[in-house]
Amino acid sequence: MAELVFFSGTMDSGKSTLALQTDHNHAARGRTGLIFTRDDRAGAARLSSRLGLEVDAREVDDDTxxxxxxxxxxxxxxxxxxxxxxxxxxxSPEQVDQLARLVDEVEIDVFAFGITTDFRTRLFPGAARLIELADRVQALQVQSLCWCGAPATHNARTVDGVMVVEGDQVVVGDVADGSGHVAYEVLCRRHHMRRMTAGAARRRSTGTGFLDLDG
Structure with missing residues (x-):
């Protein structure tokens, strides 16, 4: 039977790499698929991995x-x-409903990849609907790490190097060191709650002469 599977993880956990590998594995067995993405770092109608892999894809917009x-x-x-x-x-939740209908009525496998929560720790509407409808929700095995070395569980947004917890839910950026105007970083819950990014930790270390890992 066809399935709707949601592969979830934080940023920088290899979601796009797994998406590319999934397409390769099924295509190698003679199956025919379509690749979709939205707001990929490589630009419109591209699916890219931070490992350097990149393929053509169909860009999803509000009208898809x-x-x-x-x-x-x-x-x-x-x-x-x-x-x-x-x-x-x-x-959108309506688009996730369309994917579920394709699984149930047309017997097409759907492999969805994405993060669950935004920089405010709130569920994305699409991710929430996938959790509600998916036959399986599978956490990625590659574990992202916070700057402190603990498992990363939360996504943080920085603006001009400063972590923010307010603003539009979707602003395109990338996982970086926080030096760009808008950037993203993965953190453990403790340091997300304390707004302690890697840059903030470096600044504290420079200013005090030591780094308080509990801070």
Whole structure:
């Protein structure tokens, strides 16, 4: 039976790499799939991994109807066995419903990849709907690490190097050292709650002569 599977993890945990590997594995067995993404760091209609891998993809926007896309493909005589959907946290709940309908009524496997919560620790609507509907929610095995070495569980946004907890839910940026205007970083819960990014820790260490890892 076809499945809707949601692979989730923090930023920098290899979601896009796994999405690319999933497509490769299924294509190598003669299956035909479509790749979707939204707001990828490489630009529109691209799915990229931080390991340097990159492929063409279909860009999802607010008007994308997955059901209509698959129907159009089949009417054109092109078989669709599976969908790879990266950055799925940015999809609308209605689009996730469309994916579930394709699984149930057309027997198409859907492999969705994304983070669950935003920089405010609140669920993305698309991720929330995937958790509600998915046949399986699978945490990625590659564990991101906070700057302190603890497992990273939260995503943080920095603006001009300073962590923020207010603002628009979606602002495109990348995992970085916080030196850019808008950047993202993964933290453990303790340091997210204390707004202690790697940059803030370095500044504290420089200013005091020592680094308080409990701070």
């Amino acid at each position: 109807d997955f059901w209509a896309v698959v129907v159009a493909e089949r009417q054109a005589g092109r078989l669709v066995d599976y969908l790879v959907c990266d950055e799925a946290q940015f999809y």
